[in-house]
Every structure is written in structure tokens, then in C-alpha cells.
Amino acid sequence: MVTAWYKIKPLSTQRDFWIHTNWEGRPDLGSPRLDDGREVFDVVADGKLEEIPFPVWFERSTDSRGKRRGDILWGGPPTLVSQRFADAVADLGVTGCSTFDVDLFSVNEGRVEGYVGFAENTEGTSEISSYAWRERAHSYAWIGSDAYFRG
Structure with a gap:
């Protein structure tokens, strides 16, 4: 039985590793729409990269100089989490969330391993x-039930 909810959010100081969603021809502002009318960022946040007709990748944001990587990376949605976090969520039996493979890069380090995309539940039922x-929207922050934290 859920008796309390807690806010979960990524580390967001200048010391932290922030992410930026990117693709060839991405505009500086806004989210272009696919031919079916959906916004690219929404499709990515839903974890449906295969429905986008061009490659999407993530890179360390130039808005931060940080290298500290937590289990949840600042810059979403879409949100990237450590494989450790994703495994813990799965081990706890949390339903309604999903993960997806991503390509993450850092100018200084090249390819960064150990992170996956995380599509959180947007219906408040998980x-x-x-x-x-x-x-019914994705957010940079989530709520987690006390049952999750007791897990």
C-alpha cells in the first residue's frame, strides 16, 4: 500500500554530467514534428527511437562542465539512467516504465557506456x-512511491 510519494530528480549542478538530445539538422529551439504530427522529443521520451526516420543520439551538454555522473542524468526529458538504476527498477518489479538503448557521447571521452534511455510512466499508475x-507528459523529475523506496 502506498502511503507517501517522493520526488526523484537528477543531479543538476555545474559539476554534473548533463545531456543534450541531438540529431543531424536539429534546430537550436523547439522540437520539429514527424510527418505524422508527433514531436521528435515526445517520440524519443516514449522510447520509440525506431519510429524516427533519422539517427538520434545523446551527448554531454555544453551547458555544464561537469563529469560527475549519477544514476539519472540531467537534461531530459528524454531521460538517461545508469544500467544499475534500470536493473534495480526491474528487480523491484516496477511496471509501467521501460528502457531503450541509446548512443551517448562526450567530447572529452568519446562513447560513454553504462546508460540507457528511461521512459517513465506518464499516467500516474506506477x-x-x-x-x-x-x-500525461514526461518530466525531468519523477515521483516514486514509498513502496519503491522500501524495496
């Missing part, structure tokens, strides 16, 4: 749900 679940 032990981990989007902080913006009332709008």
Missing part, C-alpha cells in the same frame, strides 16, 4: 511516474 503525470 511505483515510478512522471512528475507531470496529470498532463
